[in-house]
Amino acid sequence: MDVAWIAVDWGTSNVRAWGIAPNGDAAFGVSSDQGMSRLARADYPAVLGELLTSEIDIDGDLLDVVICGMAGARQGWCEAPYLETPARLDDLLQYAVTPDMPPSRLRPRILPGVCQRGGNDDVMRGEETQLLGLIALDPKFEGIVCMPGTHAKWVELRDRQIKRFATAITGELFEVLSVHSVLRHSLGGEIKEDERQAGTLEGLQRGIEAPEKLTSTLFRTRAGALLSGHSPSWCAGYLSGLLIGADIGGQRDWIGNAEIPLIGGATLSRTYQAGLEMIGARSRVVDATEATLTGLRASYVA
Amino acid sequence: MDVAWIAVDWGTSNVRAWGIAPNGDAAFGVSSDQGMSRLARADYPAVLGELLTSEIDIDGDLLDVVICGMAGARQGWCEAPYLETPARLDDLLQYAVTPDMPPSRLRPRILPGVCQRGGNDDVMRGEETQLLGLIALDPKFEGIVCMPGTHAKWVELRDRQIKRFATAITGELFEVLSVHSVLRHSLGGEIKEDERQAGTLEGLQRGIEAPEKLTSTLFRTRAGALLSGHSPSWCAGYLSGLLIGADIGGQRDWIGNAEIPLIGGATLSRTYQAGLEMIGARSRVVDATEATLTGLRASYVA
Numbered sequence: 222m223d224v225a226w227i228a229v230d231w232g233t234s235n236v237r238a239w240g241i242a243p244n245g246d247a248a249f250g251v252s253s254d255q256g257m258s259r260l261a262r263a264d265y266p267a268v269l270g271e272l273l274t275s276e277i278d279i280d281g282d283l284l285d286v287v288i289c290g291m292a293g294a295r296q297g298w299c300e301a302p303y304l305e306t307p308a309r310l311d312d313l314l315q316y317a318v319t320p321d322m323p324p325s326r327l328r329p330r331i332l333p334g335v336c337q338r339g340g341n342d343d344v345m346r347g348e349e350t351q352l353l354g355l356i357a358l359d360p361k362f363e364g365i366v367c368m369p370g371t372h373a374k375w376v377e378l379r380d381r382q383i384k385r386f387a388t389a390i391t392g393e394l395f396e397v398l399s400v401h402s403v404l405r406h407s408l409g410g411e412i413k414e415d416e417r418q419a420g421t422l423e424g425l426q427r428g429i430e431a432p433e434k435l436t437s438t439l440f441r442t443r444a445g446a447l448l449s450g451h452s453p454s455w456c457a458g459y460l461s462g463l464l465i466g467a468d469i470g471g472q473r474d475w476i477g478n479a480e481i482p483l484i485g486g487a488t489l490s491r492t493y494q495a496g497l498e499m500i501g502a503r504s505r506v507v508d509a510t511e512a513t514l515t516g517l518r519a520s521y522v523a
Numbered sequence: 524m525d526v527a528w529i530a531v532d533w534g535t536s537n538v539r540a541w542g543i544a545p546n547g548d549a550a551f552g553v554s555s556d557q558g559m560s561r562l563a564r565a566d567y568p569a570v571l572g573e574l575l576t577s578e579i580d581i582d583g584d585l586l587d588v589v590i591c592g593m594a595g596a597r598q599g600w601c602e603a604p605y606l607e608t609p610a611r612l613d614d615l616l617q618y619a620v621t622p623d624m625p626p627s628r629l630r631p632r633i634l635p636g637v638c639q640r641g642g643n644d645d646v647m648r649g650e651e652t653q654l655l656g657l658i659a660l661d662p663k664f665e666g667i668v669c670m671p672g673t674h675a676k677w678v679e680l681r682d683r684q685i686k687r688f689a690t691a692i693t694g695e696l697f698e699v700l701s702v703h704s705v706l707r708h709s710l711g712g713e714i715k716e717d718e719r720q721a722g723t724l725e726g727l728q729r730g731i732e733a734p735e736k737l738t739s740t741l742f743r744t745r746a747g748a749l750l751s752g753h754s755p756s757w758c759a760g761y762l763s764g765l766l767i768g769a770d771i772g773g774q775r776d777w778i779g780n781a782e783i784p785l786i787g788g789a790t791l792s793r794t795y796q797a798g799l800e801m802i803g804a805r806s807r808v809v810d811a812t813e814a815t816l817t818g819l820r821a822s823y824v825a
Contacts, residue, residue, distance in 0.1 A: 295749075336746075336749075336750055338750055338751075341743070342743055342746040342747045342749075342750045342751055343742065343743070343746045344745075344746050344749055344750065372705075372742065373738075387736075387739040388739060388742040388746070389738035389742065390704065390705070390706075390738060390739075390741050390742050391738050393704050393705060394704075397699045397700065397703045400703070401699045401702070401703050402692065402695050402696075403674075403692070403695060404692075431773075432736075432737075433734035433769070434773040434774075435734075435769070435773070436691035436693050436737070436766065436770045437677075437689040437690060437770075437773065437774075439691075440645065440689075440691065440692050441644055441645070443646075444639075444644040444645045444646050444690070445644045447638075447644075447646055448605075448638055448644045448646065449640075464738065467735070467737070467738055468738045468739075470735060471733075471735040471737070471738060471739065472739075
């Protein structure tokens with residue numbers, strides 16, 4: 222299949238690239254673990270070339286490469302200054318930066334992230350492209366979007382703009398607490414899915430009920446193991462559910478009645494979905510990769 | 524000075540011992556870093572002997588050794604089963620356990636911790652002794668006590684009993700987030716005290732205002748450094764203040780109007796004090812070591 226241009230999602234831990242055919246279909250998809258966290262600025266051109274070498278000829282016509290994500294961070298390939306909220310999603314390509322690249326058929330551009338100033342400082346890189354993908358898939362959508370992940374985002378979209386957003390470090394809290402805190406003593410071992418699920422539901426309820434008590438309900442992970450004999454699988458579920466519940470509970474002031482798209486991994490999105498159900502909010506899961514690819518495509522043809 | 528018995532606070536990271544004279548004064552005080560986390564069960568007798576060897580003769584009359592803290596944990600010297608809430612502080616010695624000890628003049632006993640069951644599982648070891656110390660210092664005291672630390676405790680004391688309590692992992696959250704999370708990029712370097720102080724006040728306000736949004740206000744540490752140029756000292760203060768503010772804000776439902784004793788380290792207690800002031804609550808700082816030693820003494824003579 223002919224390749225008209227290249228779409229790239231360059232994250233912290235991984236990089237993924239797709240060859241896009243003239244009709245918009247993905248002609249190929251490749252990925253590697255050469256995310257931003259492993260790379261120095263000078264590494265990017267070679268990493269990009271190697272990633273594509275099995276799929277495209279070194280010689281040939283110039284190929285646009287549209288990149289979203291952490292490659293545009295200050296510590297990435299080339300800093301792509303943030304658009305400020307309210308940020309128009311149709312402006313992404315217009316504000317893309319052109320990083321240094323040795324002579325090659327590849328012509329990379331890196332899309333900007335979005336920031337929010339004025340007391341509620343916040344930043345995103347990559348999610349803005351998924352949000353453009355969301356409104357490309359569902360042009361009438363307006364409302365609140367939830368993007369579960371290491372750094373979960375809650376976003377208000379209106380008029381094809383990001384009006385405001387908040388980043389919750391829910392996933393990262395789970396990681397650092399499971400590995401480095403006293404709670405780790407109550408986790409570990411092989412996961413028994415039914416026990417994990419029971420812990421998740423209990424955690425979701427606790428978190429949603431009293432998000433303001435998170436610093437103390439977290440310790441229940443440990444005390445529950447000591448006193449009530451909860452299994453490591455239950456505790457792992459509880460910890461995850463509690464954090465996600467607190468995340469949902471803390472954002473209730475702007476979660477309305479409209480259906481909330483969840484853009485994220487399938488497992489995590491299902492837990493958010495269960496939590497949103499507990500507060501009577503409807504949601505639907507949007508595949509994160511589809512949102513990214515659709516967003517990159519929409520940015521390029523915009 | 525004659526020594527009538529030995530008082531020991533055996534924590535996770537450290538152990539401290541005092542020789543108590545017949546008149547109740549501390550004849551000597553010694554300490555080491557041989558806390559529970561470094562010791563196997565069999566190590567305790569030798570560590571205790573070495574700790575005291577410079578201060579007391581190996582031969583002599585039998586000496587009672589009263590120990591509080593993590594030596595009584597399951598992974599400590601000898602498990603001292605928890606008293607359950609409501610727990611009478613005057614019962615501590617009665618429920619002490621006698622650990623294995625080779626022939627010696629030392630006769631150790633380990634005081635129990637306190638647990639809470641019934642949906643709000645929680646545990647303490649060591650703090651119960653400080654609380655006994657508090658009411659020995661101030662026999663009329665009843666009300667809410669705050670014990671800042673790695674695992675902060677909020678406790679309701681009435682009728683010389685622990686009625687209920689909650690553990691907040693505030694200090695540990697600060698530790699793991701400063702060292703292991705993305706927020707670490709915004710911290711580090713030499714602390715400038717005035718900047719740290721400004722960050723602490725901002726964090727306290729944010730945390731108290733919206734404890735339910737902790738998962739997202741935490742990320743402001745990072746976004747504030749990226750967007751508003753906040754210094755590492757400011758960010759360290761913000762993170763600490765935010766966590767303490769969220770801790771205070773989350774417990775407002777049982778912080779009344781009465782003065783709250785703060786039992787903890789001086790610096791941390793002052794931050795809690797500043798936060799409590801912001802919600803109009805009075806507090807006073809009680810020296811943690813004095814509370815521990817007074818509590819051990821009160822348990823022994825009870």
